[in-house]
Amino acid sequence: MGILTYNKTDGVQINxxxxxxxxxxxxxxxxxxxxxxxxxxxxxxxxxxFEGLSSFGxxxxxxxxxxxxxxxxxxxxxxxxxxxWGNLRGQLYQWWHTSDTSWRATQLYxxxxxxxxFDKHEAADIVVICIGTNDANAHNNVTSAxxxxxxxxxxxGIHAVWPDAQIVLVVSxxxxxxxxxx
Numbered sequence: 137m138g139i140l141t142y143n144k145t146d147g148v149q150i151n152x153x154x155x156x157x158x159x160x161x162x163x164x165x166x167x168x169x170x171x172x173x174x175x176x177x178x179x180x181x182x183x184x185x186f187e188g189l190s191s192f193g194x195x196x197x198x199x200x201x202x203x204x205x206x207x208x209x210x211x212x213x214x215x216x217x218x219x220x221w222g223n224l225r226g227q228l229y230q231w232w233h234t235s236d237t238s239w240r241a242t243q244l245y246x247x248x249x250x251x252x253x254f255d256k257h258e259a260a261d262i263v264v265i266c267i268g269t270n271d272a273n274a275h276n277n278v279t280s281a282x283x284x285x286x287x288x289x290x291x292x293g294i295h296a297v298w299p300d301a302q303i304v305l306v307v308s309x310x311x312x313x314x315x316x317x318x
Contacts, residue, residue, distance in 0.1 A: 170204040171197055172260040172301075174231060175267045180209035196264060204258055210236050214271045216278045216286050227267055228286050232293070259298045265290075266306035 155161070173179050173193035181191025197205025208231055212221030217228040224237040224247070233249040235241045241249070268287075271278040291303055 166258060167202040167204050169200075169202075169261045170258045171200070171206075171262045171264065173197065173205065173207045173209065173264045173266070174227060175207075175209040175265065175306075176213050176227075176270055177209070177211035178269060179207060179266045180211055182211035192266070193264075210238070212270055213267070214276055214278060215267045215290060216271050216276075216283055218276070218278070220270050220276050226286070228290050228293075231290070254297050260301045262304060263294055263298070263301050264304045264306060268307065 153161070173196060175193060177183070179191060179193040181189070181194065191207065191209070193207035193209055197203055197207065208227075210223055210227070210230065213223040213230065213236075214220035214226045215228055217226035220226060222238055223230070224242070230236060232252055234252050235245045235249040237247070237249070268283070270276060271283050294301060294303060
């Protein structure tokens with residue numbers, strides 16, 4: 137039996153786990169493939185019926201079955217490394233860090249989140265990137281040339297971490313419009 141607490145600042149926290157006498161925790165074996173989904177509100181499930189559980193990111197990972205997966209997606213985030221709809225930094229910066237740069241996260245963890253230790257986790261076989269809707273919004277003032285340059289740096293950075301990963305780019309009509317402008 138686990139003892140849980142909840143507060144608005146830290147969410148659900150597990151204080152302890154109790155086991156019956158003679159019982160033990162087991163490690164669940166890794167599956168044969170690992171997928172990382174990276175994105176914005178479309179990948180995170182913002183405003184969907186069950187938020188993250190209704191997101192396409194969750195449904196890709198869970199729907200494939202026998203797949204280790206993670207979703208790194210923040211509503212309102214741009215790929216471009218700039219303030220965008222409440223995210224102080226873009227995914228180009230954010231993906232390499234342990235906490236996001238939203239107001240709430242900076243109140244909890246400060247403005248310099250520690251870097252993610254990729255060596256402690258299974259390398260992704262497939263990386264699905266679905267981002268660009270917020271970059272394409274005129275309010276955020278991201279040029280198509282800047283967007284393409286930072287997207288290229290992002291893909292190169294992912295390949296530096298996981299050189300064997302296959303990368304799938306999911307594009308929307310807003311992305312196509314942004315790139316086509318120039």
